[in-house]
Amino acid sequence: xxxxxxxxxxxxECLAREGVDVIFGYPGGVTLPLYDVIYDNxxxxxxxxxxxxxAFSAAGYARATGKVGVCCATSGPGATNLTTxxxxxxxxxxxxxxxxGQVTSKLIGSDAFQEADxxxxxxxxxxxxxxVKDIKELAQIVHEAFHIASTGRPGPVLVDITKDVxxxxxxxxxxxxxxxPGYKVVTDGHAGQIRRAAxxxxxxxxxxxxxxGGILAAGASPELKELVETLDAPxxxxxxxxxxxxxxxxxxxxxxxxxGSYTANMGMYECDLLIALGVRFDDRVTGRLAAFAPHxxxxxxxxxxxxxxxxxxxxxxxxxxxxxxxxxxxxxxxxLEPEMASKxxxxxxxxxxxVRGWQAEHPLEPVFSADEIKPQHLMxxxxxxxxxxxxxxxxxxxxxxxxxxxxKFDNPRTWICSGGLGSMGFxxxxxxxxxxxxxxxxxxxxxxxxxxxxxxxxxxTLVNYQLPVKVIIMNNGYLGMVRQWQELxxxxxxxxxxxxxxxxxxxxxxAYGMKGRIVHTPMExxxxxxxxxxxxxxxxxxxxxxxxENVYPMVPAGAAIxxxxxxxxxxxxxxx
Amino acid sequence: MLMTISILxxxxxxxxxxxxxxxxxxGYNIESLTVARTLDPxxxxxxxxVDVESRLRGLVIKQMNRLVNVLQAADLTDAPAVxxxxxxxxxxxxQENRTAILKExxxxxxxxxxxxxxxxxxEATGAxxxxxxxxxxxxxxxxxxxxxxxxxxxxxxxxxxxLAPPISKGQPETVGQV
Ligand SMILES: Cc1ncc(C[n+]2csc(CCOP(=O)(O)OP(=O)(O)O)c2C)c(N)n1
Numbered sequence: 001x002x003x004x005x006x007x008x009x010x011x012x013e014c015l016a017r018e019g020v021d022v023i024f025g026y027p028g029g030v031t032l033p034l035y036d037v038i039y040d041n042x043x044x045x046x047x048x049x050x051x052x053x054x055a056f057s058a059a060g061y062a063r064a065t066g067k068v069g070v071c072c073a074t075s076g077p078g079a080t081n082l083t084t085x086x087x088x089x090x091x092x093x094x095x096x097x098x099x100x101g102q103v104t105s106k107l108i109g110s111d112a113f114q115e116a117d118x119x120x121x122x123x124x125x126x127x128x129x130x131x132v133k134d135i136k137e138l139a140q141i142v143h144e145a146f147h148i149a150s151t152g153r154p155g156p157v158l159v160d161i162t163k164d165v166x167x168x169x170x171x172x173x174x175x176x177x178x179x180x181p182g183y184k185v186v187t188d189g190h191a192g193q194i195r196r197a198a199x200x201x202x203x204x205x206x207x208x209x210x211x212x213g214g215i216l217a218a219g220a221s222p223e224l225k226e227l228v229e230t231l232d233a234p235x236x237x238x239x240x241x242x243x244x245x246x247x248x249x250x251x252x253x254x255x256x257x258x259x260g261s262y263t264a265n266m267g268m269y270e271c272d273l274l275i276a277l278g279v280r281f282d283d284r285v286t287g288r289l290a291a292f293a294p295h296x297x298x299x300x301x302x303x304x305x306x307x308x309x310x311x312x313x314x315x316x317x318x319x320x321x322x323x324x325x326x327x328x329x330x331x332x333x334x335x336l337e338p339e340m341a342s343k344x345x346x347x348x349x350x351x352x353x354x355v356r357g358w359q360a361e362h363p364l365e366p367v368f369s370a371d372e373i374k375p376q377h378l379m380x381x382x383x384x385x386x387x388x389x390x391x392x393x394x395x396x397x398x399x400x401x402x403x404x405x406x407x408k409f410d411n412p413r414t415w416i417c418s419g420g421l422g423s424m425g426f427x428x429x430x431x432x433x434x435x436x437x438x439x440x441x442x443x444x445x446x447x448x449x450x451x452x453x454x455x456x457x458x459x460x461t462l463v464n465y466q467l468p469v470k471v472i473i474m475n476n477g478y479l480g481m482v483r484q485w486q487e488l489x490x491x492x493x494x495x496x497x498x499x500x501x502x503x504x505x506x507x508x509x510x511a512y513g514m515k516g517r518i519v520h521t522p523m524e525x526x527x528x529x530x531x532x533x534x535x536x537x538x539x540x541x542x543x544x545x546x547x548x549e550n551v552y553p554m555v556p557a558g559a560a561i562x563x564x565x566x567x568x569x570x571x572x573x574x575x576x
Numbered sequence: 577m578l579m580t581i582s583i584l585x586x587x588x589x590x591x592x593x594x595x596x597x598x599x600x601x602x603g604y605n606i607e608s609l610t611v612a613r614t615l616d617p618x619x620x621x622x623x624x625x626v627d628v629e630s631r632l633r634g635l636v637i638k639q640m641n642r643l644v645n646v647l648q649a650a651d652l653t654d655a656p657a658v659x660x661x662x663x664x665x666x667x668x669x670x671q672e673n674r675t676a677i678l679k680e681x682x683x684x685x686x687x688x689x690x691x692x693x694x695x696x697x698x699e700a701t702g703a704x705x706x707x708x709x710x711x712x713x714x715x716x717x718x719x720x721x722x723x724x725x726x727x728x729x730x731x732x733x734x735x736x737x738x739l740a741p742p743i744s745k746g747q748p749e750t751v752g753q754v
Binding site: 017035119120125127128129131143147148175176177178179180181182183184185304305306309310 | 585586589590593595597601634635637638639642643644646647715738739740742743744745
């Protein structure tokens with residue numbers, strides 16, 4: 001089968017074959033041929049209000065589904081606007097395919113109107129990128145892009161397509177095979193190593209499971225749960241891994257790291273076997289590396305060989321897809337159980353006693369007040385409404401950490417968070433992507449008053465497509481997380497962190513044609529949130545929280561993970 | 577420490593930039609770089625010398641191997657390998673020193689590729705240190721002009737080249753879907 005088609009049609013044909021149902025994008029001169037064929041194509045195009053947000057929405061879609069998210073931008077400024085979103089997807093290993101237009105092949109290199117070296121600019125922002133100058137290569141490259149984005153360690157792939165390719169005509173023959181000789185993905189872990197790992201796990205007195213975003217990428221939640229239950233080990237999920245193990249699971253002891261719980265960090269410090277699964281030993285988790293898990297042997301499972309031994313040497317490295325590896329590991333554990341399980345029961349019991357002791361000593365508990373809304377109270381109420389099921393997308397800052405601490409996720413892919421890059425302005429557009437993917441699910445976008453204003457124009461997108469996203473602004477009047485650092489480490493010299501001239505959210509919502517409300521008192525919080533959730537359409541809520549609350553526990557930068565500051569040095573006076 | 581990396585990669589636009597980008601991203605300086613097509617015109621062989629903290633050598637190789645265009649990256653620093661560099665050098669040769677220059681050149685196995693009343697153009701190949709000595713010796717005859725090729729290396733171990741097989745679009749092996 002082969003017939004004459006335009007490059008733009010071929011592109012859409014390939015996207016359909018890849019199962020794409022929605023593209024987040026913004027048009028421009030060079031991509032006009034594409035937009036002309038999108039006009040009556042079944043693939044849905046969502047018009048965002050800024051290309052950065054197209055990339056965030058595509059990532060939100062991908063994070064919520066595991067499928068490849070697709071975004072599209074025109075040449076020059078359109079393409080350069082995508083870059084933050086691409087780096088964000090890169091840092092969190094999110095499968096995204098970005099399509100950009102490029103000036104006509106003949107004009108490349110001539111400083112033509114809206115020409116930018118997209119290929120050069122995005123090389124370090126992507127897992128791989130392509131420039132298509134020949135229509136005969138288009139189909140092949142598009143399929144290669146999807147393959148690279150979605151396999152191995154997932155990541156963003158950019159395809160830059162010249163206008164003459166989009167406009168040109170060629171015979172389209174569906175591609176049935178792609179060939180990437182240098183792209184090697186090891187999915188099966190080494191059988192001997194896996195067996196050895198099972199042995200080490202039974203031998204350990206104080207095993208500790210450290211699970212990350214790789215669990216979600218691999219869809220390995222059931223296998224993780226089985227492992228944790230077979231071993232009966234305490235387990236943490238990193239900021240990227242939340243939902244990988246149900247938040248209500250009795251073995252789940254929350255998140256480790258800079259704002260992790262006392263229990264999670266002490267457990268990390270005291271364990272004798274660290275079972276690291278799909279994690280990359282990020283500095284926000286490890287604190288001072290030299291003092292990280294100092295008593296532990298490390299088993300590290302990751303699909304990316306370059307992650308193993310990068311920050312912490314592994315005593316037992318296993319390269320492979322964590323779902324496959326855990327499947328085999330669980331079988332090995334079961335086989336060894338009768339002979340090994342009872343050997344260390346005394347040590348294991350003492351270990352759990354210690355863990356439960358830490359939990360009782362310093363529980364992660366929300367703070368309430370009768371006169372003002374505490375940020376933790378806000379998260380507590382959202383948690384109650386969500387009941388472990390809602391999709392929660394967050395921005396970056398204090399609210400992000402409180403949300404991670406107090407909202408429980410019982411299912412994978414319900415916590416949408418810019419972990420590695422920490423991009424403000426992420427929460428709202430990512431929620432748009434997640435809501436497009438799951439029209440029937442409740443989606444919260446929790447934003448800081450700073451981050452919200454970076455993505456504010458996307459309210460128009462919410463209204464445009466009537467997406468019932470609940471945008472909750474945790475409004476403390478400050479760039480809260482920066483203020484916290486200035487307070488603690490810069491003598492409370494609050495430089496350029498006060499956010500004045502915040503818009504009236506009720507008027508703002510009305511201006512966009514959606515519902516909105518400001519919430520001032522703790523008494524009205526629960527009912528106001530309920531009202532927002534019950535509203536069939538989008539909702540914008542400005543929750544005025546106490547201004548000077550800080551996130552604790554906190555591991556100061558450069559400190560060891562067990563050197564947590566648990567609470568403010570003295571009661572913080574709230575200036576009126 | 578100075579690390580020698582040998583890379584077999586696809587001969588495609590941008591492939592070189594991906595490799596050098598990985599080095600410059602870490603703030604390292606490339607000391608020498610040679611690259612050319614192999615017998616198979618779709619592939620290129622690159623030899624790269626770069627100053628890398630020794631504990632990071634393994635990581636750099638892994639990250640190079642992660643590049644989609646790279647078929648194989650190997651650390652030849654401590655491996656059995658032959659490494660050569662070519663030097664093209666011009667030296668002023670007066671009536672008195674012409675014989676001496678030719679004698680010295682012979683010791684270094686250098687060839688005269690041009691001769692004129694002004695002087696000689698010489699071509700030498702060898703290990704970098706030898707070439708450095710050669711240049712130093714020639715400098716004693718006066719002002720010289722030097723062009724060095726950068727290192728080329730060939731491993732003496734037969735390393736099995738593992739290539740990814742073609743992938744059928746029918747059943748993509750996608751991770752991430754539960
Ligand atoms: C694009 C971007 N710029 C700057 C920062 C640095 N930064 C991290 S947190 C933060 C403050 C965020 O303030 P706000 O959105 O009000 O949230 P809060 O911390 O108050 O919850 C800033 C500026 C960032 N993460 N991203």
